[in-house]
Amino acid sequence: METSGGATALAPDHATLYMETPVPSSSRRITLKDLAARLDISTATVSNAFNRPDQLSPALRDRILREAKAIGYSGPDAKARSLRTGRSRIIAVILAESLTYSLNDAVASELLSGIAEVLDAHGHTLLLVSGRQHSNRIPDSASMADGFIVYGLMPNLTMLANLPPQRPLVAVDFEFEDCPTVHVDNEKASYAIACHALTVLPQRPAVIGLRLTEQACNGRITAEYRLLAAEYTITRHRLIGFRRAFVERGIDPAQVPIWNVEENTFTTCVPVIKEILDLPKDQRPDLLLCMSDRIALTVLTLAEQRGLRIPEDMRITGFDGIAEGQYRAPHLTTVRQDSVAKGRFAASMILGKEPMAPHWLKTELIIGETCP
Amino acid sequence: METSGGATALAPDHATLYMETPVPSSSRRITLKDLAARLDISTATVSNAFNRPDQLSPALRDRILREAKAIGYSGPDAKARSLRTGRSRIIAVILAESLTYSLNDAVASELLSGIAEVLDAHGHTLLLVSGRQHSNRIPDSASMADGFIVYGLMPNLTMLANLPPQRPLVAVDFEFEDCPTVHVDNEKASYAIACHALTVLPQRPAVIGLRLTEQACNGRITAEYRLLAAEYTITRHRLIGFRRAFVERGIDPAQVPIWNVEENTFTTCVPVIKEILDLPKDQRPDLLLCMSDRIALTVLTLAEQRGLRIPEDMRITGFDGIAEGQYRAPHLTTVRQDSVAKGRFAASMILGKEPMAPHWLKTELIIGETCP
DNA sequence: CTGAAAGCGCTTACAG
DNA sequence: CTGAAAGCGCTTACAG
Numbered sequence: 001m002e003t004s005g006g007a008t009a010l011a012p013d014h015a016t017l018y019m020e021t022p023v024p025s026s027s028r029r030i031t032l033k034d035l036a037a038r039l040d041i042s043t044a045t046v047s048n049a050f051n052r053p054d055q056l057s058p059a060l061r062d063r064i065l066r067e068a069k070a071i072g073y074s075g076p077d078a079k080a081r082s083l084r085t086g087r088s089r090i091i092a093v094i095l096a097e098s099l100t101y102s103l104n105d106a107v108a109s110e111l112l113s114g115i116a117e118v119l120d121a122h123g124h125t126l127l128l129v130s131g132r133q134h135s136n137r138i139p140d141s142a143s144m145a146d147g148f149i150v151y152g153l154m155p156n157l158t159m160l161a162n163l164p165p166q167r168p169l170v171a172v173d174f175e176f177e178d179c180p181t182v183h184v185d186n187e188k189a190s191y192a193i194a195c196h197a198l199t200v201l202p203q204r205p206a207v208i209g210l211r212l213t214e215q216a217c218n219g220r221i222t223a224e225y226r227l228l229a230a231e232y233t234i235t236r237h238r239l240i241g242f243r244r245a246f247v248e249r250g251i252d253p254a255q256v257p258i259w260n261v262e263e264n265t266f267t268t269c270v271p272v273i274k275e276i277l278d279l280p281k282d283q284r285p286d287l288l289l290c291m292s293d294r295i296a297l298t299v300l301t302l303a304e305q306r307g308l309r310i311p312e313d314m315r316i317t318g319f320d321g322i323a324e325g326q327y328r329a330p331h332l333t334t335v336r337q338d339s340v341a342k343g344r345f346a347a348s349m350i351l352g353k354e355p356m357a358p359h360w361l362k363t364e365l366i367i368g369e370t371c372p
Numbered sequence: 373m374e375t376s377g378g379a380t381a382l383a384p385d386h387a388t389l390y391m392e393t394p395v396p397s398s399s400r401r402i403t404l405k406d407l408a409a410r411l412d413i414s415t416a417t418v419s420n421a422f423n424r425p426d427q428l429s430p431a432l433r434d435r436i437l438r439e440a441k442a443i444g445y446s447g448p449d450a451k452a453r454s455l456r457t458g459r460s461r462i463i464a465v466i467l468a469e470s471l472t473y474s475l476n477d478a479v480a481s482e483l484l485s486g487i488a489e490v491l492d493a494h495g496h497t498l499l500l501v502s503g504r505q506h507s508n509r510i511p512d513s514a515s516m517a518d519g520f521i522v523y524g525l526m527p528n529l530t531m532l533a534n535l536p537p538q539r540p541l542v543a544v545d546f547e548f549e550d551c552p553t554v555h556v557d558n559e560k561a562s563y564a565i566a567c568h569a570l571t572v573l574p575q576r577p578a579v580i581g582l583r584l585t586e587q588a589c590n591g592r593i594t595a596e597y598r599l600l601a602a603e604y605t606i607t608r609h610r611l612i613g614f615r616r617a618f619v620e621r622g623i624d625p626a627q628v629p630i631w632n633v634e635e636n637t638f639t640t641c642v643p644v645i646k647e648i649l650d651l652p653k654d655q656r657p658d659l660l661l662c663m664s665d666r667i668a669l670t671v672l673t674l675a676e677q678r679g680l681r682i683p684e685d686m687r688i689t690g691f692d693g694i695a696e697g698q699y700r701a702p703h704l705t706t707v708r709q710d711s712v713a714k715g716r717f718a719a720s721m722i723l724g725k726e727p728m729a730p731h732w733l734k735t736e737l738i739i740g741e742t743c744p
Numbered sequence: 745c746t747g748a749a750a751g752c753g754c755t756t757a758c759a760g
Numbered sequence: 761c762t763g764a765a766a767g768c769g770c771t772t773a774c775a776g
Contacts, residue, residue, distance in 0.1 A: 029769095032769065041747080043747085044748080044771075045746055047770070047771055051771075055745075056745065056746075057745065057746095060745085074515075074536055075515075076769075076770060077515075077770065078512050078514075078515045078516040079454045079516050079768085079770090080752090080771090081512070081770055082513075083449075083452050083753065084751085084769080084771045084772080085771065089511070090499070099485060099492070099498075100485040103485050103488070104695075109476050110475075113471060113472040113476065116475070117471070124511070125501060125511050127498070130488070133492055139461070140461060141460055143446075143450045144450040144516075166401070266695065298699075304701075305701050327673060401753095403754085405753075413762075413763080414763040415754075415764095416756080416763060417761090417762055419756085427762085428761065428762075448754060448755085451753080453753080454754095455753080455770085456753080456767085457755065
């Protein structure tokens with residue numbers, strides 16, 4: 001008598017039972033073929049029972065489903081099905097940042113929510129991939145995806161070039177070759193918020209940027225730093241918008257100091273902001289245009305701790321319009337970009353519900369008390 | 373001459389080229405078999421070139437890889453491989469809450485970070501599934517996963533019963549049959565923080581709980597509500613811990629009012645907290661034990677807006693120890709549970725790096741200025 | 745309404 | 761070090 005692999009110590013006792021009834025032993029997975037054999041019908045019919053109810057009589061279908069339940073067959077194997085049909089019903093989201101950062105960042109989380117919502121509504125599922133740790137290719141398992149949504153400019157574009165061919169690819173917030181992009185007009189939005197902020201003419205305006213420089217710079221951007229070209233970072237577009245507004249108001253952009261933070265997190269922002277807030281009063285900016293809400297909110301927190309009055313002592317603007325900015329008083333003056341909508345749209349494109357074409361979402365100026 | 377589907381307008385010009393060299397036309401996907409045929413070697417050897425470098429000479433392998441690149445073959449198809457090997461290298465995380473909630477909740481995000489980090493380090497990938505929308509079974513695509521991490525008690529446990537058999541399952545923060553759980557001792561942690569809070573004896577202690585009742589209740593829990601049994605919610609354990617501390621300090625728990633919120637979000641908490649803060653001064657609690665940091669932080673924000681002094685007018689404690697609670701002054705007094713570590717451990721178990729056995733993580737009392 | 749047969753693209757003993 | 765062959769579990773024209 002052969003023993004089947006994985007049998008427990010009890011197996012021998014049940015051997016005769018197994019010999020009489022051809023139920024596959026618990027060690028082997030039950031397949032559609034087993035089910036067909038037990039019912040003495042073709043595998044095609046069993047397959048139809050699960051996938052095309054209209055292709056067989058209700059009575060037969062019922063018998064099949066009942067028997068499936070009885071022998072513990074939980075439906076066609078997804079791996080086999082995906083090979084056969086060529087589709088996995090999985091969409092991969094490739095994040096330019098680390099997963100840890102992305103999952104804890106409000107903007108990325110909102111984007112993912114929007115994507116997940118649409119995928120879910122269409123029976124698809126979301127696979128999370130970081131573009132950071134893996135150098136040249138996504139992990140093997142991710143290449144099962146039917147399509148790819150790429151969020152943010154990857155440090156290494158060869159990963160995108162190595163994606164399995166002929167599968168849809170949508171870029172979010174950056175341009176990549178001729179693949180369609182979902183994004184907002186960062187320059188226009190920044191120009192708008194700067195124009196609003198400059199209706200009250202500041203004595204000492206300043207900017208806190210996000211990853212603006214070629215070499216890492218967590219602090220004031222001095223002459224020795226070179227700014228990234230606009231195709232490498234959306235924040236460069238925001239800077240262009242700010243500068244255009246400065247010029248229009250008769251302020252020489254070259255005279256406006258720019259600080260930079262390397263990562264959009266509380267921890268990374270704190271030292272830079274402290275440096276600014278601890279400046280002597282006559283050098284401390286009275287207007288701070290921040291390139292994200294996370295930065296602006298951190299300014300707000302630290303400024304309050306120092307007893308600064310907002311907006312009397314310092315006017316502050318953000319960018320993004322995350323929920324947290326509206327949770328507290330004073331409310332943040334900011335530009336809202338609807339990241340959930342961005343995600344929804346990208347997902348709709350990948351699923352073919354929207355044409356694969358560049359798409360711009362509108363932004364909205366939100367005037368709060370930090371810069372009325 | 374046959375035209376191949378998907379050919380561009382230029383194709384006819386290249387027809388003779390295609391006829392001379394048997395490169396698969398661009399319309400058909402290139403397979404390992406094609407590559408083997410072109411090199412006149414077996415598919416086994418090509419497969420080995422990608423999967424088992426030690427099984428063939430470096431020279432041959434090099435030739436294979438070079439030719440692969442030349443014809444645009446980007447490696448073995450993941451779908452076929454997963455069928456053949458039986459493994460997908462995908463781990464599904466099933467979230468009891470909606471994806472939108474989970475992605476925007478700090479505790480869930482930290483858990484996911486921890487999971488992603490470990491999966492990534494072992495070449496696995498994370499599939500996100502919500503346990504909410506789908507009634508009885510996970511979406512088909514999710515059943516490709518090699519293992520399942522389930523976070524939080526599902527509204528419908530039959531989904532877990534319908535998971536493909538014989539694949540590892542780890543529960544986080546709840547108990548499910550005999551599958552291993554990663555969790556913290558909520559009762560003990562709550563007892564500890566309540567003991568700390570009660571070292572200063574309050575006049576009017578109160579509790580803000582999270583989903584404590586059988587029927588939805590967003591407000592004060594009155595006699596008509598029944599509390600959920602402890603097996604249905606971890607917050608019930610937290611309440612038990614609080615009550616034990618009350619009793620020890622000579623406070624009758626039945627005299628301590630309990631408010632409840634239905635969801636751990638700013639928006640849902642606000643009306644409940646306003647109700648409490650707007651109580652006449654002599655009825656307003658002077659100690660508020662909150663069952664999450666999100667609740668406690670919202671109390672803090674709204675209390676400050678009303679000009680209440682924290683902790684003089686009201687002492688506040690939280691639960692979870694999310695980063696946001698330490699970003700602002702006053703710092704939150706809370707219990708830190710290391711959700712990242714929880715995620716790491718659950719992922720390690722699923723991958724077989726840790727024994728599949730119940731695991732308790734320690735918690736840590738953090739004493740901030742909201743309840744010194 | 746049902747079934748026989750081919751084949752999706754790979755990996756893996758196994759033999760040489 | 762290399763190759764011939766089986767087969768993972770399904771779905772899909774196609775024929776009846």
